[in-house]
Amino acid sequence: xxxxxxxxxxxxxxxxxxxxxxxxxxxxxxxxxxxxxxxPELRERVLAAAEKLGYRANALARSMSTGxxxxxxxxxxxxxxxxxxxxxxxxxxxxxxxxFDTIVLSTYEDLDEEVAATNVLIDKRVDGFIVASxxxxxxxVAHIRAAMxxxxxxxxxxxxxxxxxxxxxxxxxxEAAREAVETLIAAGHRRIGFVWGPPAPEAPATRRELLAEAxxxxxxxxxxxxxxxxxxxxxxxxxxxxxxxVGRKTEERVTQEVARMLALPDRITAVxxxxxxxxxxxxxxxxxxxxxxxxxxxxxGFDDSxxxxxxxxxxxxxxxxxxxxxxxxxxxxxxxxxxxxPRREMxxxxxxxxxxxxxxxxx
Amino acid sequence: xxxxxxxxxxxxxxxxxxxxxxxxxxxxxxxxxxxxxxxPELRERVLAAAEKLGYRANALARSMSTGxxxxxxxxxxxxxxxxxxxxxxxxxxxxxxxxFDTIVLSTYEDLDEEVAATNVLIDKRVDGFIVASxxxxxxxVAHIRAAMxxxxxxxxxxxxxxxxxxxxxxxxxxEAAREAVETLIAAGHRRIGFVWGPPAPEAPATRRELLAEAxxxxxxxxxxxxxxxxxxxxxxxxxxxxxxxVGRKTEERVTQEVARMLALPDRITAVxxxxxxxxxxxxxxxxxxxxxxxxxxxxxGFDDSxxxxxxxxxxxxxxxxxxxxxxxxxxxxxxxxxxxxPRREMxxxxxxxxxxxxxxxxx
DNA sequence: ATGCCGCGTGATACCGGTATCAGGTCGCGA
DNA sequence: TCGCGACCTGATACCGGTATCACGCGGCAT
Numbered sequence: 208x209x210x211x212x213x214x215x216x217x218x219x220x221x222x223x224x225x226x227x228x229x230x231x232x233x234x235x236x237x238x239x240x241x242x243x244x245x246x247p248e249l250r251e252r253v254l255a256a257a258e259k260l261g262y263r264a265n266a267l268a269r270s271m272s273t274g275x276x277x278x279x280x281x282x283x284x285x286x287x288x289x290x291x292x293x294x295x296x297x298x299x300x301x302x303x304x305x306x307f308d309t310i311v312l313s314t315y316e317d318l319d320e321e322v323a324a325t326n327v328l329i330d331k332r333v334d335g336f337i338v339a340s341x342x343x344x345x346x347x348v349a350h351i352r353a354a355m356x357x358x359x360x361x362x363x364x365x366x367x368x369x370x371x372x373x374x375x376x377x378x379x380x381x382e383a384a385r386e387a388v389e390t391l392i393a394a395g396h397r398r399i400g401f402v403w404g405p406p407a408p409e410a411p412a413t414r415r416e417l418l419a420e421a422x423x424x425x426x427x428x429x430x431x432x433x434x435x436x437x438x439x440x441x442x443x444x445x446x447x448x449x450x451x452x453v454g455r456k457t458e459e460r461v462t463q464e465v466a467r468m469l470a471l472p473d474r475i476t477a478v479x480x481x482x483x484x485x486x487x488x489x490x491x492x493x494x495x496x497x498x499x500x501x502x503x504x505x506x507x508g509f510d511d512s513x514x515x516x517x518x519x520x521x522x523x524x525x526x527x528x529x530x531x532x533x534x535x536x537x538x539x540x541x542x543x544x545x546x547x548x549p550r551r552e553m554x555x556x557x558x559x560x561x562x563x564x565x566x567x568x569x570x
Numbered sequence: 571x572x573x574x575x576x577x578x579x580x581x582x583x584x585x586x587x588x589x590x591x592x593x594x595x596x597x598x599x600x601x602x603x604x605x606x607x608x609x610p611e612l613r614e615r616v617l618a619a620a621e622k623l624g625y626r627a628n629a630l631a632r633s634m635s636t637g638x639x640x641x642x643x644x645x646x647x648x649x650x651x652x653x654x655x656x657x658x659x660x661x662x663x664x665x666x667x668x669x670f671d672t673i674v675l676s677t678y679e680d681l682d683e684e685v686a687a688t689n690v691l692i693d694k695r696v697d698g699f700i701v702a703s704x705x706x707x708x709x710x711v712a713h714i715r716a717a718m719x720x721x722x723x724x725x726x727x728x729x730x731x732x733x734x735x736x737x738x739x740x741x742x743x744x745e746a747a748r749e750a751v752e753t754l755i756a757a758g759h760r761r762i763g764f765v766w767g768p769p770a771p772e773a774p775a776t777r778r779e780l781l782a783e784a785x786x787x788x789x790x791x792x793x794x795x796x797x798x799x800x801x802x803x804x805x806x807x808x809x810x811x812x813x814x815x816v817g818r819k820t821e822e823r824v825t826q827e828v829a830r831m832l833a834l835p836d837r838i839t840a841v842x843x844x845x846x847x848x849x850x851x852x853x854x855x856x857x858x859x860x861x862x863x864x865x866x867x868x869x870x871g872f873d874d875s876x877x878x879x880x881x882x883x884x885x886x887x888x889x890x891x892x893x894x895x896x897x898x899x900x901x902x903x904x905x906x907x908x909x910x911x912p913r914r915e916m917x918x919x920x921x922x923x924x925x926x927x928x929x930x931x932x933x
Numbered sequence: 934a935t936g937c938c939g940c941g942t943g944a945t946a947c948c949g950g951t952a953t954c955a956g957g958t959c960g961c962g963a
Numbered sequence: 964t965c966g967c968g969a970c971c972t973g974a975t976a977c978c979g980g981t982a983t984c985a986c987g988c989g990g991c992a993t
Contacts, residue, residue, distance in 0.1 A: 217637065218692075218720045220949055231973035236951070243952085244971070261716065266693040267630045267639070268949035271978045274580070276630070286674075287659060292650035299676070308690050311649075311674050313662070327671050329581075330629040353624065357581045458876060490880040513821060514877040517853040583979055594943035599981070606982085607941065631979035634948045 219260040228256035239264060270332060278308045279540060280328035280336030282321060286313045289483070290510050290529055291339065294364060297533020298337060305541050307334070316341055322350040329353075335360035335544050337536045343423055345370040360543040364536040366426045367553060374543070376536040376554045380427050383525050383558040384434025384479070387507045390523070390560065391477045392442045395568040396505055399444075400468045400475040401435050402485040404428055404456035410448040417446070420453070431481045431509075450475050461488025462495070469496045469504070476569035480508035486515070486522070501567035511561050520564035527558045582623040591619035602627060633695060641671045642903060643691035643699030645684060649676045652846070653873050653892055654702065657727060660896020661700060668904050670697070679704055685713040692716075698723035698907050700899045706786060708733040723906040727899040729789045730916060737906070739899040739917045743790050746888050746921040747797025747842070750870045753886070753923065754840045755805045758931040759868055762807075763831045763838040764798050765848040767791055767819035773811040780809070783816070794844045794872075813838050824851025825858070832859045832867070839932035843871035849878070849885065864930035874924050883927035890921045 225235035230249050237243035238253040239262065245253070256262075270276040279302050283291040291313075299309045310333065312324035318341050328336050340363060342348045348370050354361055355373075363375035391399050405424035411417040414436070421429035439446055449471060452464035461484070468475045469492060480486045486508035493504055500506050501520065508515075511526035535554055543549045588598035593612050600606035601616040602625065608616070619625075633639040642665050646654040654676075662672045673696065675687035681704050691699050703726060705711045711733050717724055718736075726738035754762050768787035774780040777799070784792040802809055812834060815827035824847070831838045832855060843849045849871035856867055863869050864883065871878075874889035898917055906912045 222949080225973095232950095233952085233973050233975090234971090236949095237972090240951070246971070249972085261719070263689065263692055265634075265695060265949055267633050267695050268978090269951075270630050271628075271634055271949080271980090272951040274978075286649055287652060287655035289650060289652075292655065296650060296676070308694075313659070326626065329626055331671075332628060332630050356624070484876065487876045487880045494880070494882070512877075513847065513850045514875075514881075517850050517857070518877075519857070519882060585979080588943095595980095596943050596945090596982085597941090599979095600942090603981070609941065612942085628979055631948090632981075634950090634979080635981040637948075 218265075219257075219262045220265070221262070224253060224256045224260055224262050227260060228252040275334055276332050277306060278310060278331070278333045279537065280324075280331075280333040281309055281311045282314060282324045282328070282336065282338040282340070283311070284314055284316045284339055284341060286311060289512055290365075290527065293529030294339070294533035294536075297530040297535075298364075298537045299533075300530070301534045301537040302541065305537075307541065314341060318342065318347060325350040325354055329357065329359065333359070335362070335540045337362045337364050337533075337540055339363070339365040340368055341366075341425065342368055342370075343425065360540055360549065362536050362540040362543070364532060368426060369422075372551055374539045374549060374551055374554065376532055376539060376556070377427075378527050378532065378556050378558045380430035380558075381434040381437065383509075383560070384431040384481070385437045386434075386560050387525055388435050388438035388479055389441070390562070390566060391479065391505055391507060392438055392444070394477075394505060394566050396477040397442075397444050398447075398450060398473060398475045398477070399435075399439075400465060400478040400489075401432070401451040402456065402461055402465065402478060402480045402482070402489065403432060403451050403453060404481070405453050406455075407453045410451050410453050412448050414446050417448070417451075428481055435479060456482055456485055458484045458488040458491075461485045462491045465489045465492035466495060469493075469498065475504065477505035477507075477566075480506070483508060483510035483512060485509075486524075501565050503570060505566040505569070507560075507566060516563065518565075522565045523563045524561050525558050526561050528556050531556055581628075582620075582625045583628070584625070587616060587619045587623055587625050590623060591615040638697055639695050640669060641673060641694070641696045642900065643687075643694075643696040644672055644674045645677060645687045645691070645699065645701040645703070646674070647677055647679045647702055647704060649674060652875055653728075653890065656892025657702070657896035657899075660893040660898075661727075661900040662896075663893070664897045664900040665904065668900075670904065677704060681705065681710060688713040688717055692720065692722065696722070698725070698903045700725045700727050700896075700903055702726070702728040703731055704729075704788065705731055705733075706788065723903055723912070725899050725903040725906070727895060731789060732785075735914055737902045737912060737914055737917065739895055739902060739919070740790075741890050741895065741919050741921045743793035743921075744797040744800065746872075746923070747794040747844070748800045749797075749923050750888055751798050751801035751842055752804070753925070753929060754842065754868055754870060755801055755807070757840075757868060757929050759840040760805075760807050761810075761813060761836060761838045761840070761932075762798075762802075763828060763841040763852075764795070764814040765819065765824055765828065765841060765843045765845070765852065766795060766814050766816060767844070768816050769818075770816045773814050773816050775811050777809050780811070780814075791844055798842065819845055819848055821847045821851040821854075824848045825854045828852045828855035829858060832856075832861065838867065840868035840870075840929075843869070846871060846873040846875060848872075849887075864928050866933060868929040868932070870923075870929060879926065881928075885928045886926045887924050888921050889924050891919050894919055 221235050222232050225232045235253050238245045238250050295311055302309055314320040363373050367375040367377055405420045407420050411420050421432045450468050478489050498504055507523050509525045511524040515522040515524045584598050585595050588595045598616050601608045601613050665672050677683040726736050730738040730740055768783045770783050774783050784795045813831050841852050861867055870886050872888045874887040878885040878887050
């Protein structure tokens with residue numbers, strides 16, 4: 208019953224514990240803080256008093272005094288996306304194991320929200336943070352630069368940012384995309400739709416413009432485009448802007464765009480989706496067109512999930528090592544915080560194509 | 571270029587800004603803190619100095635001094651579950667709009683983790699928190715009680731806890747389950763499997779034991795069981811322990827259990843799943859048994875999602891107002907923090923059965 | 934010219950910890 | 964018996980803000 212603490216209003220402080228135990232403040236602090244020396248007898252008294260009062264150290268005060276918060280920040284695009292949820296779990300599992308809490312913030316792919324999130328983390332004095340940034344070019348990284356200048360360690364996850372010289376933990380996006388598209392090509396497809404998401408209002412007409420556009424897009428998507436082109440090039444299939452979607456990758460837009468590609472005189476016989484929501488969007492378009500996969504259209508997408516396996520027929524998908532991605536990012540960050548010289552390199556993890564039954568030869 | 575701050579090591583403090591501006595510390599504090607009076611001229615100087623130095627207030631120090639952190643805590647079972655992800659988004663959207671940050675912690679359905687999470691929030695001195703607690707009986711709520719005794723406002727979300735007299739924001743679980751099972755019964759089903767998750771090792775043999783078990787289970791699942799029984803009772807269908815699954819609702823276990831129910835001499839012709847992962851688990855069992863829905867087995871589950879709509883045939887599911895659930899919980903908590911007398915009531919939101927094509931009469 | 938009032942400003946105590954350091958006690962050797 | 968050192972303990976400065984309060988200065992009334 209910690210209620211009889213006299214006039215004290217808030218939670219018990221170390222001074223109150225000291226008074227209760229009849230010792231000096233410093234002695235109580237040493238006992239409870241686990242530093243310095245305290246005789247067994249006094250230690251016992253302090254512990255008993257703390258127990259009685261229900262004392263818990265004020266982490267804010269401690270951080271103020273020591274300058275470290277034992278807290279990591281995490282900024283992701285959307286925590287509701289199973290991909291990021293998995294990454295976050297990887298981060299919190301390993302950071303918790305090393306005594307760090309995590310504060311997770313979602314930006315919902317909005318750069319202003321990302322800046323705001325960064326400021327929240329700076330203000331709360333996290334010891335470092337991990338970010339899957341929506342920033343692409345130099346003009347968009349000021350907030351991260353600002354954090355770096357304050358001496359806050361930063362690690363990028365999922366998305367590398369060319370304008371930033373930082374550790375980044377990513378997967379082999381280009382290779383993964385290439386492998387998927389090669390699988391489609393090997394099955395005999397030549398008209399392969401590409402569901403992409405650069406900010407451009409319409410599809411670039413030429414390869415050159417396409418690549419230019421790629422550098423204005425998220426790094427992951429840029430890489431995936433390169434993988435798509437790699438596979439096309441190897442098979443000497445000409446690039447056709449008509450079968451690549453541009454603009455925001457919402458499920459609705461994907462449905463419209465795939466429907467458009469399906470209505471083309473020379474319609475697509477396969478689709479490659481760079482995101483899981485794009486897969487459901489594409490599937491809706493197929494159904495609306497009265498088409499079935501893999502018979503009429505073959506399909507491969509990014510980010511495997513449980514439902515992809517129970518679809519009938521089950522979907523061939525690219526599986527990303529989400530937990531490892533997060534765990535590795537946390538590890539690199541924690542090492543940097545611990546003082547290990549930052550290497551500032553790109554840590555590339557391998558993804559895996561899970562072959563199921565959504566790919567068949569074109570009809 | 572905030573680099574020429576002299577010998578200062580960390581980020582700039584208010585004293586440094588004051589010195590730079592050539593004013594007293596208090597004046598700089600008043601300007602930057604937005605309180606008290608400062609003449610336009612000095613204000614201008616302070617602002618310029620802060621800008622030049624890249625000053626950002628230390629939220630920790632501010633909280634120490636004022637006693638409020640403008641931060642809400644959120645404890646959910648699994649942020650990777652789209653249901654909780656939606657709830658969290660609802661919470662952060664409305665709390666951000668009212669000037670509060672949120673710290674989200676996942677317990678992965680482990681009570682010890684929940685206790686640890688609660689302590690983290692207490693230690694970080696959040697102004698209040700929202701929790702979807704895994705606690706069921708009196709012996710498991712000590713950590714929440716402790717927070718309440720410290721004067722920290724707490725609001726429950728998704729799961730009410732009988733042992734706690736607190737505001738709770740939930741949906742009409744019992745009614746939702748009843749409606750779903752009634753739909754199954756209306757289609758002609760009498761053997762309806764129930765995928766449930768009480769801690770019991772085996773299915774209770776009698777109704778009485780079942781209900782007793784329900785009170786040892788998560789509140790939501792208890793209510794959903796009652797809804798299931800309500801529907802059975804109304805149709806005078808006897809309860810059969812053989813068709814209710816008990817124990818942890820992992821996807822693998824669901825698959826095994828549904829397979830068992832499918833192998834019964836008097837096999838089930840319909841399944842009701844109280845969770846989205848249970849739906850995929852059940853679907854796997856169907857496929858393994860060479861059965862198709864809705865022809866061989868009808869199916870309804872909790873938590874609608876995009877993929878449920880693109881399944882072939884599309885799934886009939888219960889949609890929960892996830893965002894509203896979170897928004898309402900945040901609202902109630904924020905009001906309590908703001909000093910409005912807490913009402914300690916149950917706020918019930920309506921769910922909705924989305925009828926698609928996974929229910930047909932038994933063959 | 935003097936006194937009073939009020940406004941604007943800066944000095945300072947405080948929040949609850951950490952960490953340094955001074956001082957008191959005790960034991961042991963000379 | 965005295966002195967010195969080791970060992971504990973408690974007093975206190977500090978972290979970076981907030982908030983109270985005292986003080987100096989100018990203006991106005993008398």
